[in-house]
Amino acid sequence: MIRITREADYGILLMTCLAQAEGQPRSAAALAQQRRLPLPMVSKILKALARAGLLISQRGVQGGYSLARLPAEISAADIIGALEGPLAITECSGENHDGCSRLEHCEVSGHWPRINQAIYAALQSISLLEMSRPDPPRPVRFHAPHRVMAINATSSLV
Amino acid sequence: MIRITREADYGILLMTCLAQAEGQPRSAAALAQQRRLPLPMVSKILKALARAGLLISQRGVQGGYSLARLPAEISAADIIGALEGPLAITECSGENHDGCSRLEHCEVSGHWPRINQAIYAALQSISLLEMSRPDPPRPVRFHAPHRVMAINATSSLV
DNA sequence: TTAATCGGTACCGGATTAGTACTATTTATG
């Protein structure tokens, strides 16, 4: 399946909290409490988001994190991308096919960037503003032909 | 990062082989040899694809697998979806939010199906026919703003 | 009858991820 790491999953949850906070900084502890997530994890994720430039961090008493841009200017792709690090497993979907031992028997590799881009575009089309709507209009049923294609969203699992 | 399992990755490789075979059945061993993939793995994947109705299997001597539909009628979403099984980790992105212990503190969950569908649509727009073109026109560079969003396509890694 | 091939299940090892612990650094506030 196509899955997203739990880190990115939590990241989206936290970002929606901050979107609703309207620029006012929130501490990691407050966010963890609000979403019922483990504090160290929340802390780690917020740090990463700040490093990626999506959040502004304010240290010291009364400090916290706040959005660096307006919710409408932040996409799901931004958040997920920020939390996934520039991992090395990108060889065949990215630009550098060097070091690909199977290249001579693989005519498909050139197509991965296309798929890549298609998914990226899909994720970029969804803004944080949209995701922050408190009660979304229950979207139309997923029209998978025979089997549900699932994103591994573990955010709400036990 | 957003990653695809290696199984699905191999699956696409194998499907392109079969697309080029033009209806003529190929044995698992032949496909494994052609793509330089481990035979047991190939066997496992082909079985799953056949069960999903994407391949037709012919047992016995001179048997093998062949496409159940025309390459143009099979999408990347079909292949990936077939290999990812109806895992249980779908609770929050699928339809049934039941059993989600954090539901009351999670206003985002309702949005996962949307993201889900967006990605699904992207994958469905790419047909096996397109992917089987021997040497694809090197697609335009991936226009990620600051960081490459990567699909973990490990097909061509060592 | 035989050999080639698909079908299914169970299992193991390794890699990645989730989560934790600890310490240093910054800063508002009294």
Add this chain to the structure above:
DNA sequence: CATAAATAGTACTAATCCGGTACCGATTAA
């Protein structure tokens, strides 16, 4: 100026999941 509240960084452990293998049964053309 001292203190407490908060972020920043790093290293580490534990659990899960994935890739891969092995084995045996069922089919079927020759």
